[in-house]
Amino acid sequence: MSLVRSTLLAAAGLLAFLLFWEAMPRLGLINPAFLPPPSTIPAAFLREVSLGIWPEAVLSSLSHYVAGLLAGAGAGVGLGLLSGMFRPFESFTAWIVRLLRPIPGLAWVPFAIIWFGVQPSAAVFIIAIGVFWIVFFATQGAVRGVDRDLIEVAQAFGFRSPLARLTKILLPAATPGILVGLRTALGQAWMAVVAAEIFGVPGVGQRMMQASSLLSTDIVVVYMLTMAALYGLFDSAFVALQGWLLRWRA
């Protein structure tokens, strides 16, 4: 199928979806208070923007998102490298990992609130945990999967220290696998943003909860679409970065 045709089909599909969505409340099949027709969304969006609520909520959520992502991914890459490089470290942490890993990120909310209060740092903490495991396992697996033959090349040229092995071979060779984990984390972190903010930390999630308690479903939809758009933006930027970092691949 040509690119033009598949693009046209995709646009037609989206249009059909919007028409269906518009028709349901308009034909009285669904109460408009439960599902606002899409035509009402732009007005709701403009209202939120002109009140200054939208930029504030988005900026606040973005700051949680970026801080949580950096902390979680940083710790995930760091510990993943250690565990992938050193068997004893992996053995030492094996049961700790088994104990902590199955705990869902949201189960940390009570502690986040006790430790940090209803503060941005609580949201950052929950987001970081949500991201950590994905990145940790991706990194550990990528390091362990590095071709031993390439490590021998480094040794044959006299690079025998763990640090040289890391910087000259392991890190570059593991980059594709680490990036796959990071990209998954990029999406996962948005989930954690909403969850963390629903408990009252200012941001998109909190605004959605407020709006839903007032049955302002059009505002809820505004923020749902906002997150979809932000995710799309970040993911596209990440894919571009990934393509550049991995330009050496066939």
Next chain:
Amino acid sequence: MADAIIDIRALSLAYERGGVRNVILSNLDLTIARGEFVVIVGESGVGKSTLLRVLIGLARPSAGKVRLDTRPGCRTPMALVFQDARLLPWRRVIDNVAFGLEGSGLSRAERRAKAAEMLALVGLADLGGRWPHQLSGGQRQRVAIARALAVEPDVLLMDEPFSALDSFTREGLQDELQRIKAQTGKTVLFVTHDIDEAVTLADRVVVLAGSPGRVAAEVRIDVPRPRPRRDAALLDAARSLRAELSRRSADL
């Protein structure tokens, strides 16, 4: 030998696996003179690669001594060219060649300049900016040779470096290697299982045989260089080496 650069004495190596001791090399003696081109031949599995791996420090002998008379204080007295080029796919060709220079104290620009010089030496001056996956098998092997030469080793170790290449490319690279050898005066220890390749390149062919492996025969190839391909003297040398090999395998 008066001017020995490598002196291997009573070298033994065994791999232990699941309590079973598998002796690969036993009591191997081999001396290599400075500037000599020594080719090691032997059946697959006899321990040729293992011997090179011991010399480069990738494997540890269980017994015996290796004495090196290389330049004192040299970080890389030997460099190894693997059978599969083993270029680092995330580095451009020029940076692959510069790889071994990174611990040498040279600046990045100096390393690049040295790498460019080596690329020119192997006839790939224009390909420095490519990624390894954009090269042919022969070009990749040339880059691997340039990478090894860049660290200015006293001894160049080569483990069946041309065996995966088609015969045109292989002969081209054999000529190239002889030219580089003549130009740099390096000592070369070259492993192959190709008899014609061995007699074309070698000052001396060393036959490894047996299980565990040891030096079973040595044949000097006294044919002056440059050696024209399929020269009668070379064909003679190949014939007598083949005879020697079949006699050996009859003995074993």
